[in-house]
Amino acid sequence: MSRVPSVYGDVENVITALEFETMISSGKIVLKNGKPPGAVALIQCVGRQEKGYCSKTCCLYSIKFARILKDKLADVDVSEFYQDLCLPDKADQNYFEEAKKKGIHFVQSDEIEIKDINDRIKVKYKSAEGKKEELSVDMAILAPAMVPSQDTSKTAEMLNLPLDETGFFKEAHEMLNPVATPIEGVFVAGCALGPKNIPDSIVQSQAAAGKILSTLVPGKKLEPEVKTAEIREEFCTGCQTCLSVCFYGVISFDEHKGISIVNEAICRGCGSCVGSCPSGAIKIKHFTYPQLYREVLEALR
Ligand code: SF4
Ligand code: SF4
Numbered sequence: 001m002s003r004v005p006s007v008y009g010d011v012e013n014v015i016t017a018l019e020f021e022t023m024i025s026s027g028k029i030v031l032k033n034g035k036p037p038g039a040v041a042l043i044q045c046v047g048r049q050e051k052g053y054c055s056k057t058c059c060l061y062s063i064k065f066a067r068i069l070k071d072k073l074a075d076v077d078v079s080e081f082y083q084d085l086c087l088p089d090k091a092d093q094n095y096f097e098e099a100k101k102k103g104i105h106f107v108q109s110d111e112i113e114i115k116d117i118n119d120r121i122k123v124k125y126k127s128a129e130g131k132k133e134e135l136s137v138d139m140a141i142l143a144p145a146m147v148p149s150q151d152t153s154k155t156a157e158m159l160n161l162p163l164d165e166t167g168f169f170k171e172a173h174e175m176l177n178p179v180a181t182p183i184e185g186v187f188v189a190g191c192a193l194g195p196k197n198i199p200d201s202i203v204q205s206q207a208a209a210g211k212i213l214s215t216l217v218p219g220k221k222l223e224p225e226v227k228t229a230e231i232r233e234e235f236c237t238g239c240q241t242c243l244s245v246c247f248y249g250v251i252s253f254d255e256h257k258g259i260s261i262v263n264e265a266i267c268r269g270c271g272s273c274v275g276s277c278p279s280g281a282i283k284i285k286h287f288t289y290p291q292l293y294r295e296v297l298e299a300l301r
Contacts, residue, residue, distance in 0.1 A: 011116040013037070014140045017058070020065055029072055037138035039077040040069055041123050043112060047145035048083070053166055056195040058143035059086045063096055065141060066104040079105040079135060081112060081125060089199075109133075114140055146195040159186055160249035168194045179208040182247055184268075187211060227269035227284050229262045235281035236260055242273040242282060 007014055013031050015023075023029050031037055042062045048054060059082065066078045085106075087096055100106065108128040115122045117136075124134045148167040156163050161181050164170040169188045172180040179187050187208035190201030229250075231242075236259040243251050243260060250267045251260050262273075262282075274282045283289075 007114045008142060008144075011114055011121060011140075012119075013121060013138060014114060014142065017061060017065070017141060017143050020141045024065075024068055029069065031138055036073050037076060039135075039137040039139075040079070041121070041135065041137040041140045042066055042078065042080040042143070043114075043123070043140055044081060044143045045083045046142045051145040051147070051166065053145075053195070054084075054086055055143070055146040056086060057146065057197050060092060060095070060197070062141075062143050063099045063104075067099050067102060070102045070104060077105075077137075078103075079107055079123075079137070081107050081109045081123070083108070083110060146191065149192075152192070159183060161186060161188075162247070164194075166194065168192065179204050179211065182268075184266075185215075224265065225267060225269050227286055228264040228267040229269065229271070229273050229282050229284055230264075231260055231262055232281050232283070233257070233259050235279045236277075237279050237281075239278060241276050241278060245272045245276040247272065 008016065020029075029036060042065055044058050044062050045054075062080055062082075066080050069076050069078050085096070087093055107125070109125040111126040113122075113124040115124070120136045120138060121140050122134055122136055123140065124132065127133050148163075152167060152169065153163065155161070156169065159181075161183060162170040169181065169192050171178050171188065171193055172182055178193075179189050181188055189204035189208045190196050193204070196204070231251075238253070238258040238260070240253055240260060243253060247270070248266065248268050250263050251273060252263070253259075254261050269284055271284050271287075274284055
């Protein structure tokens with residue numbers, strides 16, 4: 001069962017975190033009828049199960065919302081429905097403890113149902129002890145899963161960048177090269193890579209800027225890759241197998257000649273295409289079979 005079935009748009013005064021953030025900025029925390037809410041439910045992890053990842057920021061911003069509600073509306077009841085609390089930074093625990101002291105109820109829960117009953121919102125849930133419970137509130141604020149921006153796939157296609165299984169950009173290496181992409185000179189940072197808070201996004205942006213600046217050394221010349229792939233036209237049957245294996249999108253098909261061609265200026269010389277070609281039409285320059293054979297012979301002497 002989904003943790004929170006989708007009710008957004010069906011039940012009045014069920015709003016998203018972004019809508020509540022706009023309310024805070026406008027200085028008016030009110031219901032559709034213009035009155036301030038007497039009881040508010042904050043519901044985390046909406047869509048987490050379906051998306052298959054934690055959005056990382058919702059726990060903390062929901063605590064922030066709860067605290068703001070308590071500070072701005074003197075008599076409001078605030079309940080925060082969470083599944084797991086993700087509070088990894090050193091100041092987060094204190095922030096959470098202070099919220100509890102303000103009288104905010106933290107409810108570990110699952111299988112939440114939201115219903116519109118007599119102009120109030122009924123939140124039914126399964127408690128951590130496995131009991132079916134319910135609570136009536138005036139407003140419910142959902143913390144939905146963070147998803148890639150709409151243009152991500154368009155940008156990925158334009159720059160030939162890979163996306164991961166969640167639809168965010170994929171980094172060259174999660175540990176060793178977290179802001180680089182397989183395409184040289186293209187870097188990614190912040191939520192383009194996945195859910196991230198503001199400090200982490202700033203750190204990643206600084207890392208990306210540092211990487212770029214370190215390559216812009218006056219007088220430094222770009223060194224092109226010399227070990228590039230080469231397709232021997234006479235052997236190529238035009239099967240296009242190589243197009244699908246080139247991670248860097250370097251190979252294109254020449255419809256007129258009926259063969260594949262390599263853009264040597266951007267080929268990374270990884271060699272994947274060589275092994276994939278059923279006709280043996282592709283070779284990496286300076287790594288021909290006779291050359292490799294001679295090298296092996298020399299090594300064995
Ligand atoms: S895999 Fe080989 S034969 Fe097929 S298109 Fe590419 S180079 Fe040509
Ligand atoms: S060597 Fe690698 S980068 Fe170059 S064309 Fe072949 S698969 Fe693409």
